[in-house]
Amino acid sequence: MSEMVRKAGNEEIINHWIMAVSCILLIITGYGFLFQLKGVYALFGGNYAMKVVHNWAGVVFIVSLFATMFNYLREALTYDADDWAWIKMGGGYLSKSAKKAPPMGKLNTGQKFYYLVILAAGIVIAASGFSIWQVQGNRALTQVSHLVHNLAFILFVVAVPVHAYLGTLANPGTFRIMVYGTVPIEFARKKYPKWMKEIGK
């Protein structure tokens, strides 16, 4: 067994699972609301029960999203010339041949962008959701909230499956980070050379 490097701590792993499960629940119930899917309503035990699941899963999701700020926000706001090079080559995802990717830190440029987009969209969808849930007697606000909630929903249903694909099938060897938090040191040197230099490995 080769030497392992710890990329994610236990609290980070648990938090990511909480976020993933609540997010998937929210998406399923969200589609149930959007298209009056009676089967989905039945799955959650009726109209009111599904609303309760959706609302409280939303609370869990946003709390866990805020918790990620301790893990990723600083990194996601740090950019240099390598990020620009990464963007220009599209992260190497769009070509069949192996391409030399610019050296990346703990998160690559795409991951940093993804994080910021999800953070922003998460805050927007939670705020609008809270308004739909709690505010009564303000018609204009209700209209705007539903519109914004749906726009953010579309962003989520596009971004989240792509994120899941990139974290599993598209990049073999990365999914174990979500389970164990560790990766083999050679793999880490290949993927996150700058971060490895930083921690002296």
Added chain:
Amino acid sequence: MTNRTNKRKAILVTPEVCIGCRGCQTACKAWNQLPGMKTKNTGTMQNPPDLEPVDYNMIRYSEVPSETNPVRWLFVSRRCMHCDDAGCMRICPAPGALFRTKEGAVAFDKDKCIGCKLCVAGCPFDVPRYDKDGKIAKCHLCYDRLAEGMQPACTKTCPTGALRFGDRDQLIAQAKQAGYGKIYGEADLGGLGTIFAFKDAPKLYGYADKPNIPESVIFWHNVLKPLAVIGLGGALAGALLHYVAIGPHKDDDEEVKKS
């Protein structure tokens, strides 16, 4: 009032003969067991100031003096319009929460309402209200009375015929015969279930010339809903296509040795 055909029913409002007695408001409260409510005097006879969860209908008092009539005071009933193309029904996410009765009314089932307030956002007339339990509350054309062959409480009690209940076609024909050229709600939104024989412009009574379902709701319904499916499908199809056509990420091995 024992007509039980499937023909669409309606309430014809004739403001001209309304005396502003508010008997309709009281009868509605009595039948639907709605409690009274403390309101504030805002310098008008209008009370309550607007529809409330415990006020399914109301008389709007508009003071609109004209050149020939310095004390023109218009009374008009305000309530759910039971639109044929109902914005609330289009977008309600909860199955069975809003339903169409065989008389053409838009009725509701509080047990199935989830309190999302989409009906508030979608109503062209700002009618639906939410009660203290967060459930929809509005006029339901007394569909429980209609089922027993009776007419709604408000029309039953109206002493002047300002509110009249009956077959929609007949009411329109009668109003036209009585000299009202244009009936408000005859064709708007697929035809309203509360129709008005206005003598003056609808605006003077507080009604929009052309009522519409809010554009944000149309956009939500016609654009965002399909996009939510296309978006998810596209993302999944894109991932599959990428996996098949390009395949998983590969790194340059030379790069690895150097770093």
